[in-house]
Amino acid sequence: MIALTTDPIDVQDVINKASSEEAGAVVVFVGTVRNMTNNKEVVKLDFESYDKMAISELEKIVKQAKEQWPVRNVAVVHRTGELGISDIAVVVAVSSPHRKEAFAACKFVIDTLKQTVPIWKKEYFKDDEVWVSAYP
Amino acid sequence: MKLKLMLFGITKEIIGQTEFEYKVSETVDVSGLKQALKADYPELSRIASLAIAVNGVYAKDDESLQENDEIVLIPPVSGG
Numbered sequence: 001m002i003a004l005t006t007d008p009i010d011v012q013d014v015i016n017k018a019s020s021e022e023a024g025a026v027v028v029f030v031g032t033v034r035n036m037t038n039n040k041e042v043v044k045l046d047f048e049s050y051d052k053m054a055i056s057e058l059e060k061i062v063k064q065a066k067e068q069w070p071v072r073n074v075a076v077v078h079r080t081g082e083l084g085i086s087d088i089a090v091v092v093a094v095s096s097p098h099r100k101e102a103f104a105a106c107k108f109v110i111d112t113l114k115q116t117v118p119i120w121k122k123e124y125f126k127d128d129e130v131w132v133s134a135y136p
Numbered sequence: 137m138k139l140k141l142m143l144f145g146i147t148k149e150i151i152g153q154t155e156f157e158y159k160v161s162e163t164v165d166v167s168g169l170k171q172a173l174k175a176d177y178p179e180l181s182r183i184a185s186l187a188i189a190v191n192g193v194y195a196k197d198d199e200s201l202q203e204n205d206e207i208v209l210i211p212p213v214s215g216g
Binding site for chain 2 (some may be wrong): 003031044047048049052053056078089090110113114115116117118119120121122123129132133134136
């Protein structure tokens, strides 16, 4: 399952979608909104996405993960819109017969998502707002 | 020819729109488009990166562009 949503993410549902009878392990990454960046208090985040390409780039990443590790199912859900502190922005769940591959593949998916998927977050502070990573 | 450009993230603020028509030469390629945009909007040269997606796929600099392409400016991504 690969999806974008503006609703709160149901983590158990993502785990269920990643599960497999052949799996001995399901590794789940949950990305949450942190309350502080560079010692400044974060008020909220706003995520936007180029939807169709975000989905197709996620599909490429999942395909690469399945080619590199013997994983069974991979489920990725990313939320967009306004998120508050501790809200869940993204969930990546990977199942495989053994945990070593599941950990490695899960890390690969979230690391690569952060490099290639056309989703952008704006961080809002009390007196400032910043597109994350926009400037060197 | 006129290209329809879609903007996301900081590029929306730099150019001041979410979508706009941009006039370019008939034979422009991706690198030519980037050069022209940076000349018109110098702030685009200061952001960490600017990629171009054509019809939903990251485009190489030497790719040529047609009038009906869906072209999107991709500033540094920050999902996850």
